Amino acid sequence: MAERSSIEWTDATWNPVTGCTKVSPGCKHCYAETFAERWRGVPGHPYEQGFDLRLWPERLEVPLRWKTPRMIFVNSMSDLFHEQIPDGFIERVFRVMVEASWHTFQVLTKRALRMAEWHSKHPLFWNVPNIWLGVSVEDRRFGLPRIPFLRTLDSAIRFLSVEPLLEDLGQVDLNRIDWVIVGGESGRGARPMKRRWVISVRDQCRRSRIPFFFKQWGGVWKREGGRLLSGRTWDEMPSLSRPVSPRRGTGRVASAALS
Numbered sequence: 043m044a045e046r047s048s049i050e051w052t053d054a055t056w057n058p059v060t061g062c063t064k065v066s067p068g069c070k071h072c073y074a075e076t077f078a079e080r081w082r083g084v085p086g087h088p089y090e091q092g093f094d095l096r097l098w099p100e101r102l103e104v105p106l107r108w109k110t111p112r113m114i115f116v117n118s119m120s121d122l123f124h125e126q127i128p129d130g131f132i133e134r135v136f137r138v139m140v141e142a143s144w145h146t147f148q149v150l151t152k153r154a155l156r157m158a159e160w161h162s163k164h165p166l167f168w169n170v171p172n173i174w175l176g177v178s179v180e181d182r183r184f185g186l187p188r189i190p191f192l193r194t195l196d197s198a199i200r201f202l203s204v205e206p207l208l209e210d211l212g213q214v215d216l217n218r219i220d221w222v223i224v225g226g227e228s229g230r231g232a233r234p235m236k237r238r239w240v241i242s243v244r245d246q247c248r249r250s251r252i253p254f255f256f257k258q259w260g261g262v263w264k265r266e267g268g269r270l271l272s273g274r275t276w277d278e279m280p281s282l283s284r285p286v287s288p289r290r291g292t293g294r295v296a297s298a299a300l301s
Contacts, residue, residue, distance in 0.1 A: 050257050050269070050277075051223055052148055053112035058102050058135050059120040059127055060088070061095035065152050068180030068206060071231050074119045095126050102134055105142040116149045123153040123160065132160060136167045143172050150176045150203050154188035161195050168196040174221075174280075176201035181208045193218045199280050205257060206232075210239045216250045221280045226260025226267065235260055240271060253278035 047055045060078065064070070075093040082092030105114060116122060116139070122132060139147045151157050154177045167173065175197040179185030185204070192200050199220045204211070206227030216222070224243050226235035240256065247254040256276040259267030269275050 047115060047118070049115060049118070051113075051255050051279075052115040054108070055115045055118040056101070056105055056147075057117055057119045058098050058104075058138075059096065059117050059122065059124070059131075060098065061091070061093045062120045062124055063095075066180065066184035067208060068152065068178055068185065071206075071227060071229060071233075073229060076229065078119065095120070095124060097127065097131055099131075099134070102138050105138060105145055105147075108142075108145065111144045111146075113146050113148060116147050121151050121153055122149055123151045123156040125153070125156065129160060133164065136164070136173070139173050140167065140170055146172045146174065148174045148176065148201070150178060150201075152178045152184075152188070154191035158191040158194055161197075169198055171198045173197065174199035174201055176203055176221075178202075179204045179211070179214075180206055182211060186211065186214065189215060189219070201280070204243060206260065207235050207239055207243070208233060210236075210242060212242075214243065214246055216246060216252055219250075219252060221253050221255070221278075222247050223255045223257055225257030226264075228258065228260040228262070228264035230262060232261050237271075244271065244276070253280055255279065 047053060049055070062072070062074065064072070078089040078093040081087045081089035084090055116135070122135060157175065157177075161167065161175070175192065175195055177188040177192045179188060179202050189202065192202075200218060201221035201223065202219060203223045205223060205225035207224055222243060224240055227233050244254050244256070254276050255278055256269060256271045258264050258269055261267045
Protein backbone atom coordinates (compact mmCIF):
# COMPACT_ATOMS: atom_id res chain seq x y z
CA MET A 43 0.00 0.00 0.00
CA ALA A 44 1.45 3.35 -0.98
CA GLU A 45 0.12 6.87 -1.39
CA ARG A 46 2.64 7.23 -4.21
CA SER A 47 3.78 4.62 -6.71
CA SER A 48 6.82 4.29 -8.95
CA ILE A 49 4.72 2.41 -11.52
CA GLU A 50 4.67 4.69 -14.53
CA TRP A 51 1.01 4.33 -15.44
CA THR A 52 -0.55 4.94 -12.03
CA ASP A 53 -0.29 7.32 -9.07
CA ALA A 54 -0.78 5.05 -6.06
CA THR A 55 -1.36 1.45 -5.03
CA TRP A 56 -4.00 -0.02 -2.72
CA ASN A 57 -3.69 -3.59 -1.45
CA PRO A 58 -6.77 -4.87 0.41
CA VAL A 59 -5.34 -8.30 -0.45
CA THR A 60 -1.71 -9.43 -0.54
CA GLY A 61 -0.15 -12.66 -1.74
CA CYS A 62 -0.86 -14.79 -4.77
CA THR A 63 0.02 -18.01 -6.63
CA LYS A 64 1.50 -18.50 -10.10
CA VAL A 65 -0.79 -19.27 -13.02
CA SER A 66 1.28 -18.64 -16.19
CA PRO A 67 4.79 -17.83 -17.50
CA GLY A 68 4.35 -14.14 -16.78
CA CYS A 69 4.42 -15.01 -13.06
CA LYS A 70 7.84 -16.67 -13.17
CA HIS A 71 9.79 -13.70 -11.81
CA CYS A 72 6.97 -11.98 -9.92
CA TYR A 73 8.26 -8.73 -8.41
CA ALA A 74 5.59 -8.82 -5.71
CA GLU A 75 6.57 -12.30 -4.56
CA THR A 76 10.27 -11.40 -4.55
CA PHE A 77 9.57 -8.36 -2.38
CA ALA A 78 7.17 -10.09 0.03
CA GLU A 79 9.33 -13.14 0.63
CA ARG A 80 12.19 -10.96 1.88
CA TRP A 81 10.14 -10.33 5.00
CA ARG A 82 8.77 -13.80 5.70
CA GLY A 83 9.03 -14.60 9.40
CA VAL A 84 9.76 -11.03 10.50
CA PRO A 85 7.40 -10.49 13.46
CA GLY A 86 4.96 -7.63 12.99
CA HIS A 87 5.92 -6.92 9.37
CA PRO A 88 3.02 -6.63 6.86
CA TYR A 89 4.67 -9.49 4.95
CA GLU A 90 5.46 -11.65 7.95
CA GLN A 91 3.51 -14.35 6.10
CA GLY A 92 5.58 -13.78 2.95
CA PHE A 93 3.54 -14.06 -0.24
CA ASP A 94 0.84 -16.28 1.25
CA LEU A 95 -2.63 -14.93 0.44
CA ARG A 96 -4.04 -12.60 3.08
CA LEU A 97 -7.16 -10.43 3.21
CA TRP A 98 -6.84 -7.02 4.85
CA PRO A 99 -10.39 -5.75 5.65
CA GLU A 100 -8.87 -2.98 7.76
CA ARG A 101 -7.41 -1.48 4.57
CA LEU A 102 -10.72 -1.18 2.75
CA GLU A 103 -11.33 2.42 3.81
CA VAL A 104 -7.89 3.71 2.81
CA PRO A 105 -8.92 5.29 -0.56
CA LEU A 106 -11.76 7.11 1.21
CA ARG A 107 -9.15 8.93 3.29
CA TRP A 108 -7.18 10.08 0.23
CA LYS A 109 -8.97 13.29 -0.72
CA THR A 110 -6.82 14.28 -3.69
CA PRO A 111 -7.98 12.49 -6.87
CA ARG A 112 -5.50 9.95 -8.19
CA MET A 113 -5.09 6.85 -10.30
CA ILE A 114 -4.99 3.82 -8.00
CA PHE A 115 -3.69 0.40 -9.02
CA VAL A 116 -5.73 -2.13 -7.04
CA ASN A 117 -3.80 -5.08 -5.57
CA SER A 118 -0.36 -4.46 -6.98
CA MET A 119 0.71 -7.20 -4.54
CA SER A 120 -1.97 -9.73 -5.42
CA ASP A 121 -4.79 -10.53 -7.86
CA LEU A 122 -8.29 -9.44 -6.83
CA PHE A 123 -9.82 -12.41 -8.65
CA HIS A 124 -7.63 -15.08 -7.09
CA GLU A 125 -9.70 -18.22 -6.56
CA GLN A 126 -9.24 -18.10 -2.78
CA ILE A 127 -10.71 -14.61 -2.37
CA PRO A 128 -14.42 -14.85 -1.45
CA ASP A 129 -16.92 -13.24 -3.79
CA GLY A 130 -18.21 -11.18 -0.88
CA PHE A 131 -14.82 -9.63 -0.21
CA ILE A 132 -14.42 -8.71 -3.88
CA GLU A 133 -17.79 -6.98 -3.66
CA ARG A 134 -16.64 -5.01 -0.61
CA VAL A 135 -13.61 -3.81 -2.57
CA PHE A 136 -15.80 -2.72 -5.49
CA ARG A 137 -18.23 -0.91 -3.19
CA VAL A 138 -15.38 1.17 -1.81
CA MET A 139 -14.26 1.99 -5.37
CA VAL A 140 -17.76 3.18 -6.20
CA GLU A 141 -17.90 5.32 -3.07
CA ALA A 142 -14.45 6.84 -3.72
CA SER A 143 -15.67 8.22 -7.02
CA TRP A 144 -13.08 11.01 -7.17
CA HIS A 145 -10.36 8.41 -7.77
CA THR A 146 -9.83 6.20 -10.81
CA PHE A 147 -9.21 2.55 -9.96
CA GLN A 148 -7.26 0.20 -12.22
CA VAL A 149 -8.01 -3.49 -11.62
CA LEU A 150 -5.69 -5.92 -13.39
CA THR A 151 -5.94 -9.73 -13.37
CA LYS A 152 -4.56 -12.90 -14.91
CA ARG A 153 -7.74 -14.70 -13.87
CA ALA A 154 -9.93 -13.34 -16.64
CA LEU A 155 -12.54 -16.10 -16.51
CA ARG A 156 -13.31 -15.51 -12.86
CA MET A 157 -13.43 -11.76 -13.39
CA ALA A 158 -15.94 -12.20 -16.21
CA GLU A 159 -18.07 -14.63 -14.19
CA TRP A 160 -18.06 -12.42 -11.11
CA HIS A 161 -18.75 -9.27 -13.09
CA SER A 162 -21.73 -10.83 -14.88
CA LYS A 163 -23.41 -11.47 -11.52
CA HIS A 164 -22.89 -7.95 -10.16
CA PRO A 165 -24.66 -5.41 -12.42
CA LEU A 166 -24.28 -2.73 -9.73
CA PHE A 167 -20.66 -2.43 -10.87
CA TRP A 168 -21.21 -2.39 -14.62
CA ASN A 169 -19.80 0.61 -16.49
CA VAL A 170 -18.79 2.56 -13.39
CA PRO A 171 -16.86 5.58 -14.79
CA ASN A 172 -13.99 5.43 -12.29
CA ILE A 173 -13.33 1.67 -12.44
CA TRP A 174 -11.09 0.32 -15.21
CA LEU A 175 -10.74 -3.42 -15.76
CA GLY A 176 -7.75 -5.08 -17.42
CA VAL A 177 -6.00 -8.36 -18.07
CA SER A 178 -2.32 -9.30 -18.32
CA VAL A 179 -1.08 -10.58 -21.68
CA GLU A 180 2.43 -12.01 -21.72
CA ASP A 181 2.28 -14.53 -24.58
CA ARG A 182 0.03 -16.26 -27.08
CA ARG A 183 -0.83 -19.42 -25.15
CA PHE A 184 -1.84 -17.92 -21.81
CA GLY A 185 -2.19 -14.19 -22.43
CA LEU A 186 -4.19 -13.80 -25.63
CA PRO A 187 -7.05 -16.10 -24.47
CA ARG A 188 -7.74 -13.69 -21.61
CA ILE A 189 -8.72 -10.88 -23.96
CA PRO A 190 -12.10 -12.30 -25.10
CA PHE A 191 -13.24 -12.48 -21.46
CA LEU A 192 -12.29 -8.84 -20.95
CA ARG A 193 -14.10 -7.86 -24.12
CA THR A 194 -17.41 -9.14 -22.70
CA LEU A 195 -17.31 -6.81 -19.70
CA ASP A 196 -19.43 -3.70 -19.43
CA SER A 197 -16.54 -1.55 -18.18
CA ALA A 198 -15.81 2.15 -18.60
CA ILE A 199 -12.27 1.28 -19.73
CA ARG A 200 -10.94 -2.15 -20.75
CA PHE A 201 -7.16 -2.35 -20.87
CA LEU A 202 -4.30 -4.76 -21.57
CA SER A 203 -1.09 -4.91 -19.58
CA VAL A 204 1.29 -6.59 -22.01
CA GLU A 205 4.03 -7.06 -19.44
CA PRO A 206 6.29 -8.87 -19.41
CA LEU A 207 6.04 -9.26 -23.17
CA LEU A 208 7.69 -12.64 -23.74
CA GLU A 209 7.17 -13.24 -27.47
CA ASP A 210 5.71 -11.87 -30.68
CA LEU A 211 1.96 -11.82 -30.15
CA GLY A 212 1.13 -11.71 -33.83
CA GLN A 213 -2.19 -10.14 -34.76
CA VAL A 214 -4.08 -9.09 -31.62
CA ASP A 215 -7.83 -8.58 -31.69
CA LEU A 216 -8.17 -5.13 -30.11
CA ASN A 217 -11.91 -4.85 -30.58
CA ARG A 218 -13.47 -3.15 -27.51
CA ILE A 219 -10.05 -2.54 -25.97
CA ASP A 220 -9.46 1.04 -24.81
CA TRP A 221 -5.83 1.11 -23.68
CA VAL A 222 -2.67 -0.98 -24.06
CA ILE A 223 0.44 -0.95 -21.83
CA VAL A 224 3.61 -2.74 -22.95
CA GLY A 225 6.73 -3.45 -20.92
CA GLY A 226 9.68 -5.77 -20.57
CA GLU A 227 10.56 -7.86 -17.55
CA SER A 228 12.97 -6.39 -15.01
CA GLY A 229 15.13 -7.65 -12.18
CA ARG A 230 17.22 -10.76 -11.68
CA GLY A 231 16.71 -13.33 -14.44
CA ALA A 232 14.75 -10.89 -16.61
CA ARG A 233 13.82 -12.43 -19.95
CA PRO A 234 14.65 -10.23 -22.96
CA MET A 235 12.03 -8.40 -25.00
CA LYS A 236 12.67 -7.78 -28.69
CA ARG A 237 12.00 -4.42 -30.26
CA ARG A 238 9.98 -5.85 -33.14
CA TRP A 239 7.52 -7.40 -30.68
CA VAL A 240 6.88 -3.98 -29.15
CA ILE A 241 6.65 -2.22 -32.51
CA SER A 242 4.08 -4.76 -33.67
CA VAL A 243 1.78 -4.03 -30.73
CA ARG A 244 2.32 -0.29 -30.98
CA ASP A 245 1.51 -0.21 -34.67
CA GLN A 246 -1.65 -2.24 -34.16
CA CYS A 247 -2.73 0.24 -31.49
CA ARG A 248 -2.06 3.17 -33.77
CA ARG A 249 -4.07 1.63 -36.60
CA SER A 250 -6.95 1.03 -34.18
CA ARG A 251 -6.54 4.49 -32.57
CA ILE A 252 -6.01 2.96 -29.14
CA PRO A 253 -3.81 4.80 -26.60
CA PHE A 254 -0.43 3.08 -26.26
CA PHE A 255 1.76 3.29 -23.14
CA PHE A 256 5.32 1.98 -23.24
CA LYS A 257 6.41 1.30 -19.67
CA GLN A 258 10.00 0.07 -20.00
CA TRP A 259 12.50 -2.10 -21.86
CA GLY A 260 13.28 -3.90 -18.64
CA GLY A 261 16.39 -5.94 -17.98
CA VAL A 262 18.30 -6.67 -14.80
CA TRP A 263 18.75 -2.91 -14.32
CA LYS A 264 15.65 -1.40 -15.89
CA ARG A 265 16.89 2.19 -15.66
CA GLU A 266 19.68 1.36 -18.09
CA GLY A 267 17.15 0.29 -20.70
CA GLY A 268 14.98 3.31 -20.19
CA ARG A 269 11.59 4.00 -21.77
CA LEU A 270 12.37 5.42 -25.19
CA LEU A 271 10.81 3.73 -28.20
CA SER A 272 11.55 5.13 -31.66
CA GLY A 273 13.22 8.12 -30.02
CA ARG A 274 10.38 9.16 -27.73
CA THR A 275 8.31 8.15 -24.73
CA TRP A 276 4.80 6.81 -25.21
CA ASP A 277 2.59 7.85 -22.31
CA GLU A 278 -0.81 7.80 -23.96
CA MET A 279 -3.80 7.34 -21.64
CA PRO A 280 -7.52 6.82 -22.20
CA SER A 281 -9.55 9.99 -22.31
CA LEU A 282 -12.31 9.84 -19.73
CA SER A 283 -13.64 12.63 -17.58
CA ARG A 284 -13.90 11.96 -13.86
CA PRO A 285 -14.99 13.89 -10.74
CA VAL A 286 -12.38 16.22 -9.30
CA SER A 287 -13.41 16.28 -5.65
CA PRO A 288 -14.62 13.69 -3.14
CA ARG A 289 -18.27 13.26 -2.42
CA ARG A 290 -19.40 14.19 1.04
CA GLY A 291 -22.52 13.08 2.85
CA THR A 292 -23.95 9.84 4.12
CA GLY A 293 -21.38 7.42 2.69
CA ARG A 294 -24.08 4.73 2.45
CA VAL A 295 -22.21 2.57 -0.07
CA ALA A 296 -19.02 2.48 1.96
CA SER A 297 -20.98 1.74 5.11
CA ALA A 298 -22.66 -1.21 3.44
CA ALA A 299 -19.32 -2.45 2.15
CA LEU A 300 -17.70 -2.35 5.55
CA SER A 301 -20.57 -3.81 7.54
